Amino acid sequence: MVGGGEGAYIGNIHRIAARLDNAWDLVAGAFDVDPEKGRAFALSEGIADDRAYADYKALITGELARKDRVDAVAICTPNFTHYPIAKALIEAGFDVICEKPLTATLEDAVALEKLTRESERFVGITYTYSGYPMVHEARVRIANGDIGKVRTVQVEYPLEWMATAIESKGNAQAAWRTDPQKNGRGGSIGDIGTHAYHLAGFVTGLELEALTADLATFVDGRALDDNAHVMLRYKGGARGLLWSSQVALGHSNGVRLRVFGEKGAIGWFQEQPNELNFAPLGEPVKVIKRGSDNLSADAIARTRTPPGHPEGYLEAFANLYSGFAEAIRARRSGRDPGVIGQNLPSVYDGLKGLAFVEAVVDSHEAEGQPWLAPLRV
Amino acid sequence: MVGGGEGAYIGNIHRIAARLDNAWDLVAGAFDVDPEKGRAFALSEGIADDRAYADYKALITGELARKDRVDAVAICTPNFTHYPIAKALIEAGFDVICEKPLTATLEDAVALEKLTRESERFVGITYTYSGYPMVHEARVRIANGDIGKVRTVQVEYPLEWMATAIESKGNAQAAWRTDPQKNGRGGSIGDIGTHAYHLAGFVTGLELEALTADLATFVDGRALDDNAHVMLRYKGGARGLLWSSQVALGHSNGVRLRVFGEKGAIGWFQEQPNELNFAPLGEPVKVIKRGSDNLSADAIARTRTPPGHPEGYLEAFANLYSGFAEAIRARRSGRDPGVIGQNLPSVYDGLKGLAFVEAVVDSHEAEGQPWLAPLRV
């Protein structure tokens, strides 16, 4: 692991996720920009002295020199460092798991996606919501035609913790999220809107054709948007509405997706992730529970406990990590991956996220908020 | 009452609403385009033979000739007849209660609003959702500054019953709603989107500055939109998203309003109308119940039963009717109306609804979906 040391929220989440299913051992790391702090943290995590590296370059050199080198490297550093680190790792022949966003700029993302494709390395990106079993269930049902052709998609990601200027009161998490240098051009749209965008595309299989966006910054002194309204047109005629907000009092991480088709509708809410609302045309709404009978192999493979014993965010994250492990193993063995190693968020999804944010901000900033198509690659 | 005879859904609702609080007696009517059917229906409702009129013109003549003439006339006829009937009634000196929309065209609405203003007649319009006590509670709290300055408004009105082409299978309700001659230029946006638009403005007190819209018609052969996405900018900087849909499987009349301010947020859902979610900054979400202590006089005046004994749509409708009665009585007595006679949906609100639909359709039909301001009057 690179980054994610002492006090880093997301680093800890990655480690729990890697550990939960016993799919990974954490055996090496360069956890901090301060080499001493990084080493100390590594040792506290039980990493051997000679694999507690000063920085990612030392890690690359060190691991390349070992026969038992690491299977993959997780990148949990600030957004703007993702690209150089990932590039170096890929060029050195390592597989990579990268925290979202893929990079800080679209340009870097394009380059990284190209490099990945040409190098044939595995690069996964942690769009967490696509780790939830009932999100896969929704995806499978839609792919199977259970709701018919999709008509409209309503997706939102409201949260409240940045409703005041906490970035100026010492909240480090808020500080980098409101800094264009560190977060990129998008504020709420980059931080959480991309999750919503990925989730909608992941579940429906739809490709975006064009969008128009209206961004707002409600907290005084903030440099990036903290509320984004986006209208979407997907290829094939489906429409969508996307709302992301960092100032939505009363909401914690209220990711909600509703997909309406010709023959049915499906709804999922991240704060009650073990359920799916399924509304077939002409029938009552059914509440489908994770772990219940008659679910897809995709949902079952991502389930540990029976219905009624809730799984949550960490289990979804662990599903990604277990999926990455399976995908990497299968690739090395020259076999097809098992179910959990399929339908993983990829470097291409990461690139699409950057292209989405770019189009959103471009539309907003242009006169009249024109409909724009995100970059095609 | 004009219109709303045998088999008319909305006419029956108006009569229940008028009766519920004993605020009105139904003593005269012209209920049907077929005079004989209209008279038969009138008699079945207990109306005296000499006040069972053949049409609205006969009603005007007949009632003008009586000392005990009706206090007001409710118009429940098809949309495109609202204007001539209302005009005739106002010119004859009657007060009017008009089913929404005010008229079928913006032009008629402008004329009717002007006529009303100049005649000093009372004209109320049944935007039902503004009759709910907890909607008033939300309005009062926002007006009192309980959530601070409003930042964003999320409002939606999804329903499912027109998800297939039932208008071509004998459903009369769907038939006129999909007929541009009868419903006006807007489909879902005119039928239900205007309710959402009025509700958002009513609760927040905000005035719309501009909008951009993306309409869609998903059911083959339908002439009007059945799904509308609209981005809103209010005066003063607040933003909004509005979604109306007649093809949203799983939703019946899912009117939902969420308002987010600097100091709090308020949410209301029509299918559970006895509750208000109130999220003050830095505190847990509170579930405020209709009938509970410490509510506004506005909510109390619109409440009949204690908390936990639900009131619903008919009671909201009755609140409008009782409010119209109070407003008319107060006006005649030269006094200020009591609480229930205040904050009623007016002819001006009806006009604003038409102007909203016009701007939505204009934006959608123009190249690039420009931001447009609705007509100011």
Added chain:
Amino acid sequence: MVGGGEGAYIGNIHRIAARLDNAWDLVAGAFDVDPEKGRAFALSEGIADDRAYADYKALITGELARKDRVDAVAICTPNFTHYPIAKALIEAGFDVICEKPLTATLEDAVALEKLTRESERFVGITYTYSGYPMVHEARVRIANGDIGKVRTVQVEYPLEWMATAIESKGNAQAAWRTDPQKNGRGGSIGDIGTHAYHLAGFVTGLELEALTADLATFVDGRALDDNAHVMLRYKGGARGLLWSSQVALGHSNGVRLRVFGEKGAIGWFQEQPNELNFAPLGEPVKVIKRGSDNLSADAIARTRTPPGHPEGYLEAFANLYSGFAEAIRARRSGRDPGVIGQNLPSVYDGLKGLAFVEAVVDSHEAEGQPWLAPLRV
């Protein structure tokens, strides 16, 4: 109407219910123990001078003398006066609608039930919850075998407004409810537990075999129970748990019924009365909405608005009043009543309620809380 005058909560509810569907006209009454106040109230309700009676005896005499005498008399007086008034009315040949409980003592209830049976008068009792359309839907589905043989019934009626000694602080509603002279032997069990008991029996069709009860009085100085726990055994082997509480903070009128059978389960919650949860064996839970397709004739007959436009407590009450009207008319015409005039709460149900409370209090007061069978008649 007898009783229910100025300031009486339940009298107003009865009048709204009678009016809502236009099934009744209020044409005569003796509304108050104070004849002058009663007369004044009658006039304010639009009742003719000569039918604004001083008391129920005058009402009987007066109405008997008229050809256009009232079709029925509603009794909304304090519990302990129900018996003498109902007796006098029945003996004079009037049909009666009686607020619950039927009488204040079991002895009176036995006598009244016998009198009713022998007189062939119609006596309805307002067990409100059996007026809800989705309660009828549940009843029909269970009767049709949709959940198979019933195994266990969970029913509760928690409310909070008597959680402190408000009866000693001027709350008249609480005062009579805590007075054994006025409320009978049961406190919460008599006031609200009987509603729960009736609802469970009404929906399941089960007859109680025996019960054991544990009552408690949590508010100091209160003479009657304010919390009741009861275990039930029904004939045929089904079991039940019943909880009523007047001190359940956070609950308003939280009537909840859940019935579990061999092939399915049904749940209904009075605060969201437009929905039924239906859980068939081996299938997901379905949310059945009032007004939706494929409901029973019994539910449809008690429905005025489409799904998503909520109906509530007053509509349920009105369903009883409309049902009473239909039952009385049908009886007079010698025909079978329509659907709404069937399955109405009867004098026998009122008697069963009293017998239930008697058995509950007897069990509680006896040493060791023996299982007791309620009185059979």
Added chain:
Amino acid sequence: MVGGGEGAYIGNIHRIAARLDNAWDLVAGAFDVDPEKGRAFALSEGIADDRAYADYKALITGELARKDRVDAVAICTPNFTHYPIAKALIEAGFDVICEKPLTATLEDAVALEKLTRESERFVGITYTYSGYPMVHEARVRIANGDIGKVRTVQVEYPLEWMATAIESKGNAQAAWRTDPQKNGRGGSIGDIGTHAYHLAGFVTGLELEALTADLATFVDGRALDDNAHVMLRYKGGARGLLWSSQVALGHSNGVRLRVFGEKGAIGWFQEQPNELNFAPLGEPVKVIKRGSDNLSADAIARTRTPPGHPEGYLEAFANLYSGFAEAIRARRSGRDPGVIGQNLPSVYDGLKGLAFVEAVVDSHEAEGQPWLAPLRV
């Protein structure tokens, strides 16, 4: 670990829980009654060859011989073997983590509790629900007097998966649960009712004084109860109702606890474990979210993710494992444990669970279902 090998549901849960917070390494085990299968499983879990033991006796001998012996042993074997294994481990000086129930008989539980007390070994028992952070929050608030003196407790554990005779159709989980030899005298009451009983006592701090019970067996051919109704009287005057059911269609693991006090009420539902409903006297219900501000140190110590990113059953289980680790470490260091190492379910809680089931079955089986006090130790 002893037991919990290939295919064992609960063994896997224990391992995930141990691993999740990195509080434990799994380094030795005797996982199966078949030594070869147990060894194979151990190796598959990455356990060293010389610590993959044939049975618990070999494990004891083997580990005693090592300096780096295990810190504790988790027992995941069938219920009736808990006692001999725990006894041997304790006598050999090991700390123990035991799956619930503590033993199969009350006699064994009494002996084991005594042995534990006298040996001063640590014995934890996995009453999972007491690992949830919001359960601790409820406990702390009640202990702090936030709801005043407790009046009544409503607790239930309904589930559906044993609603038919699956034990006779090859379901091993159902087979041992319905076998008196393996599950003890209680069916649903032993399997899940004890969880409900423990949860209620844990949160309220109340001690049971007496109970009366009505058990039922609804599935033909089943030897133990599959539905239990219990009325509770706690010391100090509080009352309770407890319902456990294995035949409650529509419910998965619907553990629900509601506690009503003089000044407030608290509700928690395991299927939405990240929220607590808190109803203070005279105020609206508040929805308290895990991870939000102003929670107790006890809740915070058991929280990994921010509000809105749900944690669930495995995290609760992990909180127990991390707590056991902290308690054992603290004990060895002679210091007080940190917050997470306090308020853990102990051998005494395990004993109380057995005493509860004994009293329930005794009450049910005696004539007239007398009120009985559970065994005091």
